[in-house]
Structures are given as C-alpha cells and as structure tokens.
Amino acid sequence: MSAVYKTLSKPSKSSSSRDATNGNAPHRTKQRVLILSSRGVTYRHRHLLNDIYSLLPHSRKDAKLDTKTKLYQLNELAELYNCNNIIFFEARKGKDLYVWVSKAPNGPTVKMHMQNLHTMSELHFPGNCLKGSRPVLSFDATFDSQPYLLVIKELLTHTFAVPQGARKTKPFIDHVMSFTIADGKIWIRCFEIKETAVSKGEKGSETENGINGAASGNAIEGPAAKSKGDGSSKISLVEIGPRFVLTPIVILESSFGGPVLYENKEFVSPNQLRSDLRLKKAGRYNRRSEQDIENKAKRGDLGLRTGVGKRKIDELDEKVLFA
Structure with missing residues (x-):
C-alpha cells in the first residue's frame, strides 16, 4: 500500500518540468536533526533519547560524544550527516542533565537544564500515535512576550516540526506537542489526538451543557468536532509522553560558541x-x-569539671582507668 501511495503522490517528469519553467516549483523544507549524548548518561536519559528519536522521523541518532569541552566538533558531525539541527544531551556527575539545542552551523544555540523527566514507558501513558507521523506544535502565548523566548520558540520549531515529505514520514498528523511557560520554565508534553464516536444521548447532553471540561486522568475532552453521516465524533487528547521541564540558562550567538545573547541570572545550578x-x-x-x-x-x-575545684579524682574516673 505504501508503494502505491508513493507512486500516486510522485509528480510526473512533465509536470515537474512545467512547474520549474513557470517558476511554481514546490518548495521542500529540508530539516534534519542530529541527536546524541555525552558520556555518563543514565538509563533514564538514554530512554528519553530513544523516545525523542522515535517521535522525530527526520532525526538521526549518533554515538556518544567523548568530550564535553570541545562541543564545536558537533558542527562537523552535523555536516557529515547532512543535519542542520542538533540536540545534545550533556550529563554531569550522573545526576544532572543539560540539553543543548543548536542550529548548525551558524547558530544560535540555547543551553537548558532538564528536570522532572518521565519517559514513555515509565508512567505507562495510555496514549499512542503512529510512528513517523507529523506533530502539531502548540506554543504558549508567553513565547511572544520576550525576545529571548522568540529565539527559543524558533529553535524548538525548527527542531521538533517534522517537515512535509521528509524521510520516513507518514502523511498523517495524529499527535500534539505542547510547549508551555510557567515559573520561568518550559513545560513540554505530548498528546495523542483521539477521535471517538458520540452517541445521540451524549450529543444531546453536549448541546445542552455546552463544551465539556477537562476529563480525569491524562485525557482532555473537547466538544463534537466533526459530523460523519448520522453520528458525530468527539476529539480528545490523551497523553503519550515523554514529559519534561526545561530551564533556559544561556543563549549563544553561533553554534556552540560565540557571544552571549541572553543569560538567566535567576538560575542556580x-x-x-x-x-x-x-x-x-x-x-x-x-x-x-x-x-x-x-x-x-x-x-x-x-568547679564542676573533673579534676578542678572541690571534686576529686577517684579510682573509677575515666582518666585513671584509661590513662
């Protein structure tokens, strides 16, 4: 079935040449992400790397980097693998995890501290999505309030937005990645877009009560969104995972180097x-x-101390016994 889809979706040579001569050639966004880590990562960090790699079909996973000081070598690796985005996980003392997100080879680069990490298999999230599908990126309105947040938003968009027609992608959009800012941190969640049929009784109660509130657990319910024939369908969000929190530390002008554009003064390591x-x-x-x-x-x-004042040293005193 996939071969039939590729054959039907592939444009013919005559139509492609005609579009090129008319100047209407389709613009294809080429974004590839290199994902790797440093030495000293734990098993939870390694599972998180595998989860992000499975969510991003246009990514490539590489072996661990031996050095933590010469990070400019990552630009050479990205050029070698034809990647223009880099996600580097830096582990410190087997406890702390720092995430570098860079736009190779010219930058910028943001360094963030990761906390509250939960992988897909850790909490047994009920949601599931098609492997290779494209996500919908949902950003909080707070990202447009500060210039450094706009830079971080652009970097996250280039990294996590799977381009159309990329390698190993499916022509479906069935999950949402949410980026929310609270307490100066970036909270990242991933949800499955679940569509369920609604009976006539539920449909009548929804029209009377209005839009449903948030459901219990990790599912977020919404109103009836589509109508299919006699019945209707209800759209809900079920969390897939992973979930983690990022604290921005510093933004550099170039890729893994250069002048400091922003520094978080409130961050304590x-x-x-x-x-x-x-x-x-x-x-x-x-x-x-x-x-x-x-x-x-x-x-x-x-005069209460031993050997001082009126008190005399007897034969059972510690200084006499252990002299």
Whole structure:
C-alpha cells in the first residue's frame, strides 16, 4: 500500500518540468536533526533519547560524544550527516542533565537544564500515535512576550516540526506537542489526538451543557468536532509522553560558541544547591561543637569539671582507668 501511495503522490517528469519553467516549483523544507549524548548518561536519559528519536522521523541518532569541552566538533558531525539541527544531551556527575539545542552551523544555540523527566514507558501513558507521523506544535502565548523566548520558540520549531515529505514520514498528523511557560520554565508534553464516536444521548447532553471540561486522568475532552453521516465524533487528547521541564540558562550567538545573547541570572545550578546543603549541615555540626566547648568551659569555671575545684579524682574516673 505504501508503494502505491508513493507512486500516486510522485509528480510526473512533465509536470515537474512545467512547474520549474513557470517558476511554481514546490518548495521542500529540508530539516534534519542530529541527536546524541555525552558520556555518563543514565538509563533514564538514554530512554528519553530513544523516545525523542522515535517521535522525530527526520532525526538521526549518533554515538556518544567523548568530550564535553570541545562541543564545536558537533558542527562537523552535523555536516557529515547532512543535519542542520542538533540536540545534545550533556550529563554531569550522573545526576544532572543539560540539553543543548543548536542550529548548525551558524547558530544560535540555547543551553537548558532538564528536570522532572518521565519517559514513555515509565508512567505507562495510555496514549499512542503512529510512528513517523507529523506533530502539531502548540506554543504558549508567553513565547511572544520576550525576545529571548522568540529565539527559543524558533529553535524548538525548527527542531521538533517534522517537515512535509521528509524521510520516513507518514502523511498523517495524529499527535500534539505542547510547549508551555510557567515559573520561568518550559513545560513540554505530548498528546495523542483521539477521535471517538458520540452517541445521540451524549450529543444531546453536549448541546445542552455546552463544551465539556477537562476529563480525569491524562485525557482532555473537547466538544463534537466533526459530523460523519448520522453520528458525530468527539476529539480528545490523551497523553503519550515523554514529559519534561526545561530551564533556559544561556543563549549563544553561533553554534556552540560565540557571544552571549541572553543569560538567566535567576538560575542556580543543582551542583551549587547540593554544595549549599552540605555547608548547611556542616554549619550545624560546627555550632554543636562550639556549644559543647562553651559548656565545658562553663562547667570548669563553676568547679564542676573533673579534676578542678572541690571534686576529686577517684579510682573509677575515666582518666585513671584509661590513662
């Protein structure tokens, strides 16, 4: 069936030459994404990389990168594999995960910190979509409020928007990728567009009550959207996964280098948070030690300390037994 579809959808040579002479040749967007990670990623990070690779049919997965300092080598890899977008997962200390999204070879590049990661198989999401289908990208209106958010929106669009007619793509659109900004972070969710038939009783209740609210669980219900013959269909969104949260850190002018266009002053690295926590615990220990020293000094001034004042050292004293 796929061979028949390719044969029917392929334009003939005469029509293509006629369009080229008239100047009406169809413009084909060529976007390819290179996905790879650094050394030290955990199994959850590796599963996330596989989930994103399965959602993006125009992507190519490569082996792990050995270096974390010479990131400009990724531009050479992208040129080698004929890719103009790069998603690089950088793991730090086996705990922290940073995501680099770049437009090769001229940039820009955004570095983000990933949190609240949940893969497709981790939470057993009920939704499902056709492998190789194209998504609908839904961006929050907050992306148009700041210039740096517009840059991030454009990078995410070039990376996650599967172009029409790309390699390994299917001519269907059956899932939505949502990008929402809350608390200075980018919340990313993926939903399946599910269409179910509506009976006459449900149709009458919908017309009386208006638009349905959000359903329980991970499904978002909507009103009847299409009419097919006698009945109608209802469109709902069921979460597929993966889900994660990105915190923008810095935006560079070129690909993995160049001047800094934006820097998030409110971002605190998780390594710094762990260091502050250790210092806080060490401060509590130091305060307890100083308090013990002060108590011993006070007991000595009052004559209550061993060997000082009226108290005499007996044969069962610790200093006599363990001398």
